[in-house]
Amino acid sequence: MTLITCPQCGNKTEVLIRGRCRECFFQNFAIAQLPRVIQARVCATCGARLSHGKWTDEYDMENIVLKTVEDNISIHKDANDVQVCINTKQITPYMYSAKVNVAAKVEEQTVTDELFCEVRLIRESCDMCSRISGGYFEGILQIRAVERTPTDREIEICLEIIEGIIHRMRAKGDRLAFITEKIRSKEGLDLYIGSVNFGRHVCKAITEELGGTYNESPSLFTQKDGKEIYRITFSVRLPKFMPGAIINTGTKKIIVKHMGKKLTGIDLTDSSRFIAAENQIESAKQVGHIKDAVYAVLVAEDEQELIILDPVTFRTVNVKKPPEFLTPENEEIPVIRIEEELFLLPSECKKINTLKG
Ligand SMILES: [Zn+2]
Ligand SMILES: [Zn+2]
Incomplete structure (x- = not known):
């Protein structure tokens, strides 16, 4: 094998790396560079950080320091499999120190380095906070x-x-x-x-x-x-009627699910779907709200009907049994009194956001 002379140290070598022998190449090789002092620009009001000319929300000071260090480390372009480990320590409320360990593969060789820097927090007003205050x-x-x-x-x-x-x-x-x-x-x-x-x-x-x-x-x-x-x-x-409102349209009692340009709801009498345009329900009036439902005792049931005990009058009332009715274990069912009449609350009402509370 022919040996080459390293132009820097004069030693014989098998290969040159960027024009020098391996020893000379690694002698002055810096795997990473980091300024001794770096500034982290932080909003004094909302805590955002300025990074690459853009303010970004960060909620944690440790994180701000870490990311600022990360942004300022430059790794040698020949490095592969780079691993960076950053440790920070608070020195004063506005100053942190950071130790950075870098390990990487360069020309088949593992290279490590340890770097130190100081992070100074500069408090200012971010784009958003200055707009708000202005x-x-x-x-x-x-x-x-x-x-x-x-x-x-x-x-x-x-x-x-x-x-x-x-x-x-x-x-x-x-x-x-x-x-x-x-x-x-x-x-x-x-x-x-x-x-x-x-x-x-x-x-x-x-x-x-x-x-x-x-x-x-x-x-x-x-x-x-x-x-x-x-x-x-x-x-x-x-809307005129919010979700959960019970309205009387003149002919029907409807539980409102959503009212935009149209009103969608559930018929209180038979749980069927109800849709109407705004002008079809102009004279409708709110007569109750599903959040006023109470529990009533189920006294008996047969194929067609349920007999419930009216919690106000203590009289038994016969109501039509809904198609998919499941007898509750505690024999209590939600009912609602609308204009002196007692109705079962359709099970679908559970899905309506009534803004309760
Ligand atoms: Zn050399
Ligand atoms: Zn801000």
């Missing part, structure tokens, strides 16, 4: 109700739905899902919101869960330097 908003979302005003409980439920959306959108990295201001009025609730996209998600989720309808319209908000600035107004109208 009163920024892209749209106004109004929550109203048809032919009535939303109740406090309904507003509370809407806010819970919105919280869930903020959580989901933020988890996906959308930091414009925020509310700058909430104004409760006689008519309902006005929310100043961070983005149009967020507004649409809110409208969709509220009407899917509670019923009702929504629309959006741009309106001239202000003029700035001769330019017209528009804001989108979202209008959510909660």
Whole structure:
């Protein structure tokens, strides 16, 4: 085998790695590089971290330090099977130290290194928090109700739905899902919101869960330097009848499942499905709510009928037996009194979100 002379040290070698013998190659080889001092830019208000020019939600300081170190390690391009182990230690509330162990394969040889750095936390205001504190908003979302005003409980439920959306959108990295201001009025609730996209998600989720309808319209908000600035107004109208309401349509008593442009429900008398357009039930009135159901004792049953003990009058009442009726073990069945008449509560009612509580 011909031996080659290493141009750096003059020793004979079988192969050259990047123009040097193996010893010379590894002599000044740095598997990884890490600055001695690095800065972690963190939002003082929400705890987000600035990473590659983008603010991202992080909820844990340890994690912020770890990721900042990770972002700043540069690994040699010839390294394979790289393993990095980072240990951090808090020195002061705004300073951490980190020890980084790197192991990798380079030119068939295992190379390890130990690096140290200091992480300094720089507290500032992120894009979202500075927008919120500056009163920024892209749209106004109004929550109203048809032919009535939303109740406090309904507003509370809407806010819970919105919280869930903020959580989901933020988890996906959308930091414009925020509310700058909430104004409760006689008519309902006005929310100043961070983005149009967020507004649409809110409208969709509220009407899917509670019923009702929504629309959006741009309106001239202000003029700035001769330019017209528009804001989108979202209008959510909660339905006249919420899920779980029992209404009298004039001919039928219906349990409302969902009311959007149409009303879907269950007929209280025979558990059949009910669908009607808004104009077909214009004169309908709410006569009860499934959350007012009580348990009654089942006295007897035959093929066609059930005999139950009215919990108010203590008289026995005969009701038609539903097709798939299962006798409960404790012989108690949910009933509801509507306009002095006693009805069995259809089993499907369990699936209706009644906003109880
Ligand atoms: Zn050499
Ligand atoms: Zn922030």
